[in-house]
Amino acid sequence: MARKRYPIGIQTFSEIRKGDYLYVDKTEYVYRMTHADAKYMFLSRPRRFGKSLLASTLHAYFEGRKELFEGLAIANMEIEWEQYPVLHFDMSLGKHMDKDALNRYLHNMLQNNELRLGIKTRDVEDTNVRFTNLIMDIYHQTGKQVVVLIDEYDAPLLDVVHEEKDLPVLRNVMRNFYSPLKACDPYLRYVFLTGITKFSQLSIFSELNNIKNISMEREYADICGITEEEIKRHMKEGMDELADKLQVTHDEVLDALKENYDGYHFTWPSPDVYNPYSLLNAFSDGRLNSYWFGSGTPTYLIEMLRKYNVLPSEIGGIEAMAADFDAPTEQMESIVPLLYQSGYITIKKGDPQMEIYLLDIPNKEVRVGLMRSLLPNYVNRQVRTCNVTVAKMSLAISEGRMDDALRLLQTFLGTVPYCDNTDYEGHYQQLMYIIFSMLSYEVDVEVRTPHGRVDMVLKTRSKLYLIELKLDRSADKAMEQINLKNYSDRFALCKLPVVKVGINFDSKKGTIEDWKIETA
Structure with missing residues (x-):
């Protein structure tokens, strides 16, 4: 049987399912999330780890697109498939913007959602007023509570996280935009936010103090990324192809993939989690390469390493309490929260009762990529x-x-x-x-x-x-x-x-x- 195509760069659930691309089934988590006690949820994972695909999967689920989920775990779990209007905001393109540009970007996304849902555009200056009006108009027009999905909520802030001047200004813009999530609570069915970093609720979400952070919850340990068991179950043909191209055995290719792309843990205990972006690209290209790190080393990380005077040898091998790394980045007293939340260090072992964890660089790809990024500081470019x-x-x-x-x-x-x-x-x-x-x-x-x-x-x-x-x-x-x-x-x-x-x-x-x- 011919293998399915790999969804390189595709983050839309419907496109993956309609195009018969490989999909590693995470829909059991979708059911668990949407039937939990919490109505507001937040998930932090590094870039290119599948957060956008998860948000897109939630979008399709809440729209009741049952046909897209045939053969997946949730098909045997969901009975009602009730439809809800969905507002979906992708903040990933809101980078490198000043206050005015960011406001225009937010207005543009609100307009796109208005057009998609057939809501008459109102001429208002403030994004929070327009957002509130949109939620209320949808509710009154459909009689249904609204689902709000916000992907990469922190993207507009990451590139200025090291700047004392610009960060407060852009943070206020985003806090203003997110403020309706509290006021419109009766009209909301479910709210899900993804991001890389964890900003404090006070600074971004104002009075919204009921967000459930599932980032370190054990039952969501492998909600994003790919486990070794999933590789063996879904990617046998790809493993055989890669072994042939590299002229190694099946076991040797698995060892090489593990050395390069495995090693992530977002709680403890946890299964080993592979970087999905690098893994799929390696299968697609038939070779091992630095895919995740090569897709862009964020400038904010290098700037923050300089700001905190972190030596290369100090990046890994860190013992820390959970509160020291699963912490708001704008209040951090060390580089550890940013390194952890960005995926450059990960949990290697821990004591959940004491909440003490050992953090280290996850794998060869990250270690080599990090060192190459820091090398210019030592060899004069x-x-x-x-x-x-x-x-x-x-x-x-x-x-x-x-x-x-x-x-x-x-x-x-x-x-x-x-x-x-x-x-x-x-x-x-x-x-x-x-x-x-x-x-x-x-x-x-x-x-x-x-x-x-x-x-x-x-x-x-x-x-x-x-x-x-x-x-x-x-x-x-x-x-x-x-x-x-x-x-x-x-x-x-x-x-x-x-x-x-x-x-x-x-x-x-x-x-x-x-x-x-x-x-x-």
């Missing part, structure tokens, strides 16, 4: 040449040729124009961390031992490297410290050959001066 160097270093290290890898790095850094902040050891430590992370190896900095801390530990499939860095001293001094403090004893049980590496950087030249390598 010489990214293209550095990417070539990193690729060659990867081959050398995989073959156990650390000496050749360091020679490649020495040559590259010797050709990079002068970069700021190169007069302290930490600059080179973070540079090495970024490069080794881009090689997709396990790497950590400041690793504790009984006798002190190792500057860097690099683990490959065949070796464990203990790396000590010095600045304007000597490789002998670096090696002397490794041997003096017996760092290798700490890793005796790792079952890998331990290699000691001492590296000395020259701050004036901005590159490696000398190095020394010994087997433990």
